[in-house]
Amino acid sequence: MTRWEPGARERLNGAALELYARKGFEETTVAEISQAAGLTERTFFRYFADKREVLFAGSELLEQQFVDGAAAAPNDATPIEVVRSAVGASAVFFPDERREYSRLRATIIDANPPLQERELRKMSTLAAALTTALRARGIPESVATLAAQSGVTVFRVSFAQWIAPGSTRPMAHIQRDVFAELGALTGATTAH
Amino acid sequence: MTRWEPGARERLNGAALELYARKGFEETTVAEISQAAGLTERTFFRYFADKREVLFAGSELLEQQFVDGAAAAPNDATPIEVVRSAVGASAVFFPDERREYSRLRATIIDANPPLQERELRKMSTLAAALTTALRARGIPESVATLAAQSGVTVFRVSFAQWIAPGSTRPMAHIQRDVFAELGALTGATTAH
């Protein structure tokens, strides 16, 4: 009824998630999402750059958390230690309450290549931000890239385990184990 | 003139590359590409699933090379050794003659987020294939994923160095060095 009903963005977000889950991503039209939210197509595109972005809003916060976590590492930290600090900081975004929502979202994304592409891009952006943070500490380009990319990989593997069916362990614990596996991979001796 | 002129796919590929480079990806229309190749829009979409795919055809070959390389590793090879073998096998696809072409292609991709997304997806597919190959050797899921992902990262970092301005070193040499950096990252002691 009223124009001006607050929370337009949230309504669009909710309607999109519900429809993507129920009818599928491709089968859902932006017009449908907008209508379900009591808005027009044009308004949808004012809030979200495209049909995919509605599932990825808020990723800047995760990126900021990564960067802050990297900055929190001591000055004499090795590259991998900085990365560990960055990834570890992100764990606060994944409390147990969020697990179910994350599972639903992941189900939708896993079923749609276009959404996977967007997710990969977000991860790539994350890696780039972390690379920049590492470079600012004087770490050379290729090492910074490798370290940052490895960090994002640990993040992704950990996330996958966190939302795995039946999983109940907290994100921080999982991340610790995955970092250990990474170390073992190249035959590291530093147990930490 | 003649319908039936051979090499339709190649003409479309060439026309697309030329136009993307000259006018930009977004500014180029599929109709323009098709016309430049002496074909129709509909035919373009018969050869390529979408406007981006024209730049990524042939990536299955790279994937196959990775898988074959992994298979070529000795039975008692460690995960990282298998990965090294897989990545190393891909070097044959990047002889010096191909460097200029790769540079041009990379320039186009780097300037267009949609193309970056597609590239990331291809790399992701590559990683998945490598993960499967590792799992087939009895390597557990998370280790396989970490190793494969690390391998793809090494591949990407190496490729970036290979096409860097002024770079003339062969791909195989670069990959060797980048693998060494990866090892140093986590404080490995096994020098190769």
Added chain:
DNA sequence: CTATCTATGTCAGTTACTGACATCACTCTA
């Protein structure tokens, strides 16, 4: 020479996305 097969063309339609402009509700100020 006809039948068939395959690559291409034609056409109509859907939908994501954009720019330009109108309008509505709310706010501030004289």
Added chain:
DNA sequence: TAGAGTGATGTCAGTAACTGACATAGATAG
């Protein structure tokens, strides 16, 4: 309290990516 902003939304028209259905031209087989 009327009237001038101001910001969020609506309306409308348009472009271009992509798809399905069907027509057609050229090659090939029998």
